[in-house]
Amino acid sequence: DSAAADRTVDSVCPYCGVGCQLTYHVKDDAILHVSGRDGPSNQNRLCVKGRFGFDYPRHAARLTAPLIRRPGVPKGLDPDFDPADPSTHFREASWEEALDAAAGGLTALKAAHGPKALAGFGSAKCSNEEAWLFQKLVRTGFGSNNVDHCTRLCHASSVAALMECLGSGAVTASFMQALEADVVILTGCNPAVNHPVAATYFKQAARRGTRLIILDPRGQVLDAYASLSVRFTPGADVALFNAMLNVIVAEELYDDAYIAEHTEGFEALKASVVDMTPEAMSELCGVAPETIRDIARRYATAERAMIFWGMGISQHTHGTDNARCLISLALACGQTGRPGTGLHPLRGQNNVQGASDAGLIPMVLPDYQPVGDAQLRAAFEELWATPLDDQPGLTVVEIMGAIHAGEIRGMLIQGENPAMSDPDLHHARGALARLEHLVVQDLFVTETAQFADVILPASAWPEKDGTVTNTNRQVQLGRAAVALPFDARPDWWILQEIARRFGLAWDYAHPREVFAEMKLGMASLDHISWARLEREGSVTYPCPADDTPGADVVFHDAFPRQGGRARFSPTRPLPPDEPVDAAYPTVLTTGRQLEHWHTGSMTRRSRVLDALEPEAVASLSPGELDRLGVAPGAPLTITTRRGTITLRSLSDPAMPDGMVFVPFCYAEAAANLLTNPALDPYGKIPEFKYAACRLSRA
Ligand code: SF4
Numbered sequence: 001d002s003a004a005a006d007r008t009v010d011s012v013c014p015y016c017g018v019g020c021q022l023t024y025h026v027k028d029d030a031i032l033h034v035s036g037r038d039g040p041s042n043q044n045r046l047c048v049k050g051r052f053g054f055d056y057p058r059h060a061a062r063l064t065a066p067l068i069r070r071p072g073v074p075k076g077l078d079p080d081f082d083p084a085d086p087s088t089h090f091r092e093a094s095w096e097e098a099l100d101a102a103a104g105g106l107t108a109l110k111a112a113h114g115p116k117a118l119a120g121f122g123s124a125k126c127s128n129e130e131a132w133l134f135q136k137l138v139r140t141g142f143g144s145n146n147v148d149h150c151t152r153l154c155h156a157s158s159v160a161a162l163m164e165c166l167g168s169g170a171v172t173a174s175f176m177q178a179l180e181a182d183v184v185i186l187t188g189c190n191p192a193v194n195h196p197v198a199a200t201y202f203k204q205a206a207r208r209g210t211r212l213i214i215l216d217p218r219g220q221v222l223d224a225y226a227s228l229s230v231r232f233t234p235g236a237d238v239a240l241f242n243a244m245l246n247v248i249v250a251e252e253l254y255d256d257a258y259i260a261e262h263t264e265g266f267e268a269l270k271a272s273v274v275d276m277t278p279e280a281m282s283e284l285c286g287v288a289p290e291t292i293r294d295i296a297r298r299y300a301t302a303e304r305a306m307i308f309w310g311m312g313i314s315q316h317t318h319g320t321d322n323a324r325c326l327i328s329l330a331l332a333c334g335q336t337g338r339p340g341t342g343l344h345p346l347r348g349q350n351n352v353q354g355a356s357d358a359g360l361i362p363m364v365l366p367d368y369q370p371v372g373d374a375q376l377r378a379a380f381e382e383l384w385a386t387p388l389d390d391q392p393g394l395t396v397v398e399i400m401g402a403i404h405a406g407e408i409r410g411m412l413i414q415g416e417n418p419a420m421s422d423p424d425l426h427h428a429r430g431a432l433a434r435l436e437h438l439v440v441q442d443l444f445v446t447e448t449a450q451f452a453d454v455i456l457p458a459s460a461w462p463e464k465d466g467t468v469t470n471t472n473r474q475v476q477l478g479r480a481a482v483a484l485p486f487d488a489r490p491d492w493w494i495l496q497e498i499a500r501r502f503g504l505a506w507d508y509a510h511p512r513e514v515f516a517e518m519k520l521g522m523a524s525l526d527h528i529s530w531a532r533l534e535r536e537g538s539v540t541y542p543c544p545a546d547d548t549p550g551a552d553v554v555f556h557d558a559f560p561r562q563g564g565r566a567r568f569s570p571t572r573p574l575p576p577d578e579p580v581d582a583a584y585p586t587v588l589t590t591g592r593q594l595e596h597w598h599t600g601s602m603t604r605r606s607r608v609l610d611a612l613e614p615e616a617v618a619s620l621s622p623g624e625l626d627r628l629g630v631a632p633g634a635p636l637t638i639t640t641r642r643g644t645i646t647l648r649s650l651s652d653p654a655m656p657d658g659m660v661f662v663p664f665c666y667a668e669a670a671a672n673l674l675t676n677p678a679l680d681p682y683g684k685i686p687e688f689k690y691a692a693c694r695l696s697r698a
Contacts, residue, residue, distance in 0.1 A: 005032050009481035010537065012468055013050040014125065014461035015597050017347035018042065018175075018197045019470025020050050021537060024462060024481035030058070031462060031481060040538050040549075041176065041472055047196035048595060052608035054462060057485070059605040060084050061444050063457035064486035066098030067091065075433045075451045077419070077667075083445040090445075090455065095489070095497075102412075102454040103501030105437030106142070109410040115143030115389070119399045119408050122149045122360040123415030124349035126491055127466025127478065129514035131351070131358035132366065133495045133506075134414055138393075139359075140386040141502035145371050145393030146408065149360040150416060150598075151352050152396040154311055157319030157683030158345040159356065164320075164682075165327045165569050166343075167561035169368060170353060173306065173342025173553040174472035174540075178205040180340030183302035185213045185295075188237065188312025188322070188689075192221035193594045195310075195346050195471070202308075211302075213295055215240065216312060217589075218661065219654030230295065231656060233286035234587045235576040235690045238318055241325030242571065243281035243289075244296040246273040248332055253300035258334030262559065265568035269328055272570035284573060300333045304340030311591065314345065315689040320682035321571040328568050336566075337556040347471035349598070354469030357524055362393030367522045383521050395684040397422065397677055403431035410437040412498070414491060415458065419447035420599035423677040423686040424642050425670055441494050446601050447667055457488040464490055466511045467533060473550070474540045475525070477533040576690040577678035578641070580658075584692035586624075587659040588640060590671045591688075600665030616645075616666035619652035620695075624660070628695055635698035638662065640691050643673035646698045660695060664688075 005025035013020040021039025025032045031054050036044040061083045067090035069075070081089055093101070109117050120142065122134035131149075138147035151159070159169035166172070175198045178184050184205060191199035199222060206212050206225035214222060214229040223229040232240050248254050249270050259266045278289035285292075299305050307330060313322040327343060335341040347353050359366035365388075369376040372390055381388050394402055400422060402408040422428035432438060432451035440452040449455050462481045469475045484490070492511055499506045508514050512530040519525045527543040528550075540550025558564030580587055595613040596603040603609045618636055620628075630636055632651035637644060638660060647662070647669035655661060664671040676691040 009479050010037060011462065011478045011481060012350065012476045013046065014350055014602070015049045015053065016195055017350060017352060017471035018195050019350060019468065019472070019474055019476055020046050020197050021476065022046060022050055024054070026481050029482050031055070039476070040474060041174070041470060042197045045197045045200055048612070049597060049603060049609065053597070053603050053606040055607055056602040056605040057443065057460035057462060061605065062485060063442070063444060063455065063488065065092040066095055066457060066487070067455040068093045068098060068101055069453050076429065077447060077450055081450060086445050095487070098454055098456060099497045099501060102439040102456060103498045105453060106410045106412065106439065107502060109437055110142065113409055116146065116407065117409045118142040118144065118411065119146035119394065120412040121396065121414065121416045121418065122147060122355060124150050124352035124355040125415050125461070126355070127351065127464065127468055127511060128354040128358050128518065129466050129511040130491045130495065131355040131360045132514055132518050133492055135359040136384060137495055137499050137502070139388055140384050141499050141504050144389045145362045145391065146399065147360060147393055148362050148396045148399070149355055150349060150421065151356045151361065152684060153421060153686065153688070154348045154352060155314050155345050156685045157314045157680045158309070158323045160320045160683040161323030161327055161569070163368065165324060165567050166555065166559050169356065170473050171342065171344040171471060172336050172555055173344060175201055175308065175344060175346070176472070177340055177342060177553060178202055178210060178306055179208065181205065181210050181304045181306045182340065183211050183213065183298055183305040185215065185299060185305070185307045186222065187215040187307065187309050189308055189310025189346055190218070190220045191346065194592055196594065198346065211298065213298060215295070217656055217659065228295065228298070230287055230291055233284065234589065234659060235316065236285035236573070237313060237322045238325055238571050239276070239281040239573040240285040240287055240292065241322070241329065242273050242276040242573065243278045243285065243292045244299070245269070245325070245328055245332065246276045247278060247293050247296035248300045249273055253297065254332040255334030259332065262565055263331050263568060264565045266332070269332070269568040269570050299329065304338060305333065305335045306340065306342050306344060308344045308346055310346050311348070312689055314683070315685060315687060317577045317678050317680050317687045318574045319680045319685050321574070324569040324571050331566050331568060337553065339553055342553060350470065351468040353471060353473065354467065354475070357469060357522065358518065362395055366518070367524050380521060397679060397686055398684065400428050400431040403434050409435065411435055412439045413448055414441045417446045417448045417599040417601055419451060420667060420670060420672060421664070423672055423675040423688060425672045426643055427677065441491060444601060444605065456494050457486065458494060459484055459488060459490045467515060472540065474538045475528050475533065476538045577687050578676050578690070578692045580692045584640065584694050586693050586695050588638065588662065588674055588691040588693040589659060589689050590662050590664045590675060593663045593665065596663065596665040598665065604665065616647040616663065616669035617650040618647050619650045619655050619661040621655040621657050622651045622653060623657045624655070625649060625651055628697060630697050637696045637698045638674060638693050640674040640693045645669040645671070645673055660693065
């Protein structure tokens with residue numbers, strides 16, 4: 001009842017990278033309800049998560065005090081453990097004792113085994129300031145670059161390709177630019193589920209005459225708005241895109257003037273695609289040659305065209321090649337740098353762009369400055385008055401391997417849940433159990449926290465002030481709406497207390513002081529101040545002046561590479577790491593659901609969202625269910641070379657035959673027990689979108 005609220009607080013949604021602005025309606029320090037605000041990326045709209053997923057901070061299982069593992073209790077997932085009553089496995093401790101234990105265990109391991117025995121996972125669910133402090137703690141306190149976060153599991157391959165080819169890992173244009181485009185390609189993404197408010201812009205664009213082209217192995221809601229929907233063979237993206245490039249080269253549909261002025265390497269690209277004709281690639285990608293020609297012509301001849309992609313592109317062992325192909329399409333056709341043109345990897349978490357910008361990445365310092373560049377590193381050494389490691393650190397999946405190898409012995413994990421989100425969970429959970437000292441800061445005793453030695457109760461998004469950066473490069477201000485409950489503390493405060501126990505002289509009193517320090521090391525924040533964000537709510541980077549809203553479309557004149565030119569990067573089709581075979585004949589793919597967020601630690605504790613989607617289901621085509629003799633709704637067992645889960649089946653006509661989709665948020669049927677940890681060699685991202693599996697009636 002909005003009339004009952006005694007105050008309102010303007011903030012940003014804590015879930016996806018769309019970054020919808022919202023207003024909390026608060027009474028007696030409780031959020032009564034949430035309404036959409038007229039933000040630049042949502043214009044008052046919210047999806048079901050933003051509207052109803054705000055009660056998780058007051059869930060009965062919320063941590064009330066710091067916890068220390070009881071002696072002799074084994075680490076790991078115990079089916080009898082009740083997160084709402086952790087006293088069976090952990091005892092409560094004062095903050096002083098818990099922080100001393102948390103930092104003491106880590107400093108002892110560093111002293112005994114050196115800085116590279118430690119690692120940290122920060123969180124894209126936290127603010128930019130918390131991401132900055134986290135990576136600063138690892139780099140200046142732990143003493144290495146072993147710091148990463150969930151970008152490694154979502155768009156690391158897209159960023160690798162964008163950095164290589166354009167010199168910048170962020171989007172070249174916002175999704176609102178779809179309204180200006182004549183043609184929009186959506187590939188490997190399902191915006192109506194994963195970026196729901198962005199999907200409303202695509203629908204609006206289609207109604208205004210933009211021709212949507214959807215390329216994906218699965219069908220989706222937006223097919224109803226598309227002028228062309230093409231389903232291709234899972235894992236055959238590179239074959240399809242190179243065949244499109246072949247058509248563009250063969251029919252001379254490319255933009256000569258643009259290529260000459262803004263790019264390098266086009267001749268090599270032309271030579272590389274010469275044999276990848278639509279006829280040659282058709283069988284591989286499952287698309288008829290004339291359809292491939294049609295898609296290529298529509299894109300290349302459009303006055304203004306954009307490409308959007310999601311994790312169907314990035315989460316492959318050839319994810320970087322997929323993104324390289326999409327970049328080549330845009331460069332060949334001159335489809336960047338103008339309104340209604342561009343390349344846009346739809347970012348997942350609400351702050352995965354900002355957390356990456358702030359340096360939660362093992363090979364680069366903030367603003368993507370390579371750790372191996374002595375001059376760039378020196379600037380941070382001066383800013384932080386500490387020598388820094390010049391070697392890139394390990395990535396998310398590599399860290400799990402290094403734990404098994406006995407190289408990494410202690411970790412700090414903030415708000416991430418690798419015991420659910422990492423591929424091949426038996427391996428990942430085995431690694432977490434092997435750690436000699438694990439500190440977790442979170443809201444709940446998550447699956448990962450069940451492996452911890454010390455658990456520190458942290459802050460939920462509606463309880464903190466901080467900035468976040470959405471998929472459009474819009475830096476936005478989130479504001480605390482309610483007080484921290486029980487003995488929970490702000491994440492930045494927890495990091496500062498650990499840093500002090502590493503001997504670091506940190507003395508921040510508020511996140512705005514951290515933001516001020518970030519501006520000293522991050523040119524991307526030029527002309528964006530905390531005061532300005534308090535006033536305006538949102539500013540896009542790069543921003544050329546204090547009185548402009550920032551650049552919605554970038555790279556009109558030059559790319560941020562030496563010489564100002566973008567680069568074509570040729571590719572060849574590669575098979576998935578684990579192709580289907582007689583023993584494992586079905587493709588397993590995983591992802592999110594509309595109602596649930598990532599590993600479900602927040603949304604499964606939101607009453608309405610949990611009621612809407614309470615149970616794990618596996619989606620299959622009606623034909624596939626018939627073939628298996630499984631009635632829709634009946635239980636089904638899925639087995640890969642790494643594990644087995646059993647869950648209810650769902651008949652879904654959008655699924656192709658030969659494929660099953662499983663959401664990864666359900667601990668009781670954890671999809672990642674099945675997934676393949678094989679990595680893309682450039683982005684080091686695992687192949688979540690393709691594993692060979694076997695289905696059977698349960
Ligand atoms: Fe939140 Fe994303 Fe939904 Fe917007 S579209 S309300 S940011 S989850």
